Amino acid sequence: MQKFRIEDDLSYQDTETIRRQQQRLLHEHLAYCRKYSPYYRRILADLPEKSFRLEELPSLPLTAKSDLAQHNRDFTAVPDTEIADLCFTSGTTGHPCRITYTRQDLDRLAYNDALGFLATGMQPSDNILLTCTIDRCFIAGLAYYLGVLKVGATAVRNGLNSLESHSEIIRAGGITGIVGVPSFLAKLGQHLRDSGIDSSAIRQVICIGEPLRNREMQLTPLGEILETFWPGAVFSTYASSEMVTSFTECRQRCGGHPPADLAIVEIIGEDGQPLPPGQCGEVTVTPLQVTGMPLLRFRTGDISFQLPEKCACGRNTLRLGPILGRRAQMLKVRGTTLFPNVFFHVLDGIAGIDNYYLEVSGDALSDELDLYISFHSGDLDSLHIREALYARSRLHINLHCVSCEQARLKVFGTSRKPMRFFDLRQKQP
Numbered sequence: 001m002q003k004f005r006i007e008d009d010l011s012y013q014d015t016e017t018i019r020r021q022q023q024r025l026l027h028e029h030l031a032y033c034r035k036y037s038p039y040y041r042r043i044l045a046d047l048p049e050k051s052f053r054l055e056e057l058p059s060l061p062l063t064a065k066s067d068l069a070q071h072n073r074d075f076t077a078v079p080d081t082e083i084a085d086l087c088f089t090s091g092t093t094g095h096p097c098r099i100t101y102t103r104q105d106l107d108r109l110a111y112n113d114a115l116g117f118l119a120t121g122m123q124p125s126d127n128i129l130l131t132c133t134i135d136r137c138f139i140a141g142l143a144y145y146l147g148v149l150k151v152g153a154t155a156v157r158n159g160l161n162s163l164e165s166h167s168e169i170i171r172a173g174g175i176t177g178i179v180g181v182p183s184f185l186a187k188l189g190q191h192l193r194d195s196g197i198d199s200s201a202i203r204q205v206i207c208i209g210e211p212l213r214n215r216e217m218q219l220t221p222l223g224e225i226l227e228t229f230w231p232g233a234v235f236s237t238y239a240s241s242e243m244v245t246s247f248t249e250c251r252q253r254c255g256g257h258p259p260a261d262l263a264i265v266e267i268i269g270e271d272g273q274p275l276p277p278g279q280c281g282e283v284t285v286t287p288l289q290v291t292g293m294p295l296l297r298f299r300t301g302d303i304s305f306q307l308p309e310k311c312a313c314g315r316n317t318l319r320l321g322p323i324l325g326r327r328a329q330m331l332k333v334r335g336t337t338l339f340p341n342v343f344f345h346v347l348d349g350i351a352g353i354d355n356y357y358l359e360v361s362g363d364a365l366s367d368e369l370d371l372y373i374s375f376h377s378g379d380l381d382s383l384h385i386r387e388a389l390y391a392r393s394r395l396h397i398n399l400h401c402v403s404c405e406q407a408r409l410k411v412f413g414t415s416r417k418p419m420r421f422f423d424l425r426q427k428q429p
């Protein structure tokens with residue numbers, strides 16, 4: 001019998017049923033970790049072999065990315081012959097970090113992504129254009145593909161291709177949904193409009209990797225641009241290779257739901273203890289029903305919050321807000337705590353800006369922020385930009401005008417992904 005079936009989705013069950021099922025799955029997960037994961041067998045050795053209740057989860061140890069890097073091999077809980085897919089992430093030590101998936105984990109991923117896609121309204125009759133890579137150890141790319149198939153829809157794997165190539169496929173007709181990185185999709189939307197290609201048949205624009213909303217759940221400038229091309233069709237999804245679980249927005253488009261039988265989610269504060277809904281902290285996930293590399297209380301390093309109200313869609317699963325930033329990128333300026341995205345979202349909304357990056361320096365007490373901006377043409381209207389940044393952050397920060405060439409070298413110098421944050425702070429011993 002198939003283990004992961006869409007009809008078994010718990011999302012619409014009452015909260016007590018969801019709790020009971022999560023309780024049972026947590027018990028199974030802990031037993032599996034103790035039995036098969038060399039790392040957790042060691043870590044959990046001193047804990048009593050009892051059944052932990054959900055409320056007792058905070059008494060169990062956290063797992064950081066550094067643990068994963070340092071004891072990498074010990075996290076694999078299956079013999080090599082059981083591994084179906086092997087990914088390498090950059091890791092925290094500079095050495096590639098291995099993440100292993102079994103056949104069952106890939107089935108679980110298909111189910112995970114199918115539930116997310118169904119929540120956006122995807123149907124078997126849809127044709128979904130995938131504009132992200134499926135290779136390069138990008139497990140999410142594979143998950144989207146498997147998810148589309150699990151829904152019963154059709155995948156069009158055009159991958160990391162040019163605007164022209166994607167546009168020609170859309171011009172040919174039949175595409176009803178897209179998955180991709182929002183900044184690229186914004187360029188695609190503009191290209192389609194400039195080329196006079198009708199893309200109104202697209203009812204789901206599923207955005208990965210970049211948040212579309214801010215702390216107040218308002219659209220970011222990037223989110224607003226996408227809305228002008230595809231009104232009411234823009235959805236956000238968030239996932240990571242390690243947690244193998246995603247949070248996808250439903251038709252309410254107000255925070256992402258994780259599948260209840262695949263993950264227990266906590267938002268934790270600096271002390272490692274869970275925070276109540278509404279408060280910002282680190283997203284910490286215990287993925288359930290994983291066999292290749294099971295994890296317990298995995299710290300994603302991403303900062304977000306849980307929306308306090310029950311979702312109008314009728315699901316009784318929690319909703320995760322947008323990712324506000326990385327924990328490591330948290331800024332502390334004169335008593336205010338904030339993330340670089342606050343500035344980046346403002347700059348994304350100002351016409352004429354070509355590129356930008358932020359340097360942060362300073363000691364343990366307060367950070368110094370220096371923002372470098374390049375312009376397509378004309379001069380720096382520093383007063384306008386300064387006011388816009390102040391209105392959003394209540395901070396005055398140092399602005400510097402640089403050439404397009406300098407900004408490009410800095411932002412794209414080291415990787416394909418833009419780097420806009422440079423941390424020059426003195427690290428505390």
Ligand SMILES: [Zn+2]
Pocket residue numbers: 250251252257311312313314315
């Ligand atoms: Zn919902």
